[in-house]
Amino acid sequence: MFHAAGIRFPPPTTADATGLVAISAQMDADMLLAAYSQGLFPWADRPVRWYSPDPRAVFHLDHLTLPSNLPKLMRRGQFRCTYDQAFAEVMRGCASTHIADGEWITPTFLAAYGALHGRGHAHSVEVWQGDALVGGLYGVQIGGLFAGESMFHRVPNASKAAFHALVHQLRWQAVTLVDAQVLNAHTARLGARDMPRSMYLRRLKAALAQPTQGSGARWPTTLPPSAPPRSA
Incomplete structure (x- = not known):
């Protein structure tokens, strides 16, 4: 069992067949x-399990498949x-949406990621209709890495x-590595693809530098109109 005092995890290459x-x-x-900078992420609580799966799912920002009607909406x-x-609120929305998959966004997760948000390394996107929060996502940013954690919609x-x-x-920040962790049907529809862990770790090293x-600071509430995204 890894103990917090060292903040140094075993190498990702020591992972078992599940990525643990x-x-x-x-x-x-x-x-x-420490975990994200070493290629790991947490999953499940009591105890906390840290994973580095092989392959690793990633998004390439120039190869995405967003719905064609979304810009119009x-x-x-x-x-x-x-x-x-x-x-x-976004984290709690994700927790309530995914409760059928196992209650892994626990108070421990809420507290730890909330503290990381306070340091400017965890960020959220909120989607509103009027004053109602109807969707969102959150993730972790360190340098040029953004690791998506969860999303929800109402x-x-x-x-x-x-x-x-x-x-x-x-795209506005020129982030170079977008981690989707493990490929699933939803992220695959959005354009996520598998990458060998060895390649992911090389890309991670470059992204961290x-x-x-936006890394270590709160994101602006909205993007300035002078900084449009590149065409996907």
């Missing part, structure tokens, strides 16, 4: 920063998207709108 690298009795913001004002305005297309807003933000405007 280490188990810890606790989790905090320092452990999260955004222009019509069906959704309003913001950044870092309701981080805890009305059709809201999670896709959140992803569209995330892509806008990451990349300075970006």
